[in-house]
Amino acid sequence: MNAPVLTAKVKQSSGVPQTVTADDCQKAQGNWTGSGYLRNNCKGIVEGIENIRQYRDGGGWHMVGHSLLLKNGNQIPIKQTAIQLAKAPALMEVVVCGESDVFAIKRRDKEQLIVHRFTQTGNPIGALRVDLPDISQFIPEGKWPMLWEVQVTKESLTITLGNYSYTNTAGHGGVLEQQVTYTVQLPK
Numbered sequence: 793m794n795a796p797v798l799t800a801k802v803k804q805s806s807g808v809p810q811t812v813t814a815d816d817c818q819k820a821q822g823n824w825t826g827s828g829y830l831r832n833n834c835k836g837i838v839e840g841i842e843n844i845r846q847y848r849d850g851g852g853w854h855m856v857g858h859s860l861l862l863k864n865g866n867q868i869p870i871k872q873t874a875i876q877l878a879k880a881p882a883l884m885e886v887v888v889c890g891e892s893d894v895f896a897i898k899r900r901d902k903e904q905l906i907v908h909r910f911t912q913t914g915n916p917i918g919a920l921r922v923d924l925p926d927i928s929q930f931i932p933e934g935k936w937p938m939l940w941e942v943q944v945t946k947e948s949l950t951i952t953l954g955n956y957s958y959t960n961t962a963g964h965g966g967v968l969e970q971q972v973t974y975t976v977q978l979p980k
Contacts, residue, residue: 796979
């Protein structure tokens with residue numbers, strides 16, 4: 793809740809539908825873990841993503857966050873505090889690795905991402921909230937854009953969101969109808 797807010801800048805957008813194959817999906821998103829996508833560039837660093845559940849008196853087990861399982865045996869818990877009984881935490885979208893950092897990206901809502909940043913050994917660096925201005929100009933009203941691809945450099949994140957439709961399973965391919973790419977400068 794106290795994470796600094798950064799405003800992303802629109803880099804490019806497209807309303808031209810693009811056919812997507814299963815290979816395109818895997819390359820852009822990574823592997824589905826059951827709790828979020830794990831990008832291929834995390835191989836040898838992050839082994840998986842698991843849900844964190846907590847028992848509440850008389851209310852059963854509830855999901856309160858996610859845990860990143862590192863290859864070195866460390867676990868990085870990402871819990872969301874103060875969740876109302878009938879609500880779930882923000883969903884993990886993707887875990888992507890940079891040259892020296894790990895980024896766990898969750899959706900707060902249609903217009904904001906939550907980015908948790910760690911070293912590759914699991915030490916926390918910080919969290920950010922990333923505003924996605926003008927998303928409704930690029931993605932039709934009532935549509936929830938999929939976090940399609942994230943690229944990392946030492947200085948920035950490049951984030952592509954798209955209106956993706958498919959007939960069978962998301963990972964088998966479909967059509968990326970509209971897309972918008974944002975960049976956000978990372979704090980030093």
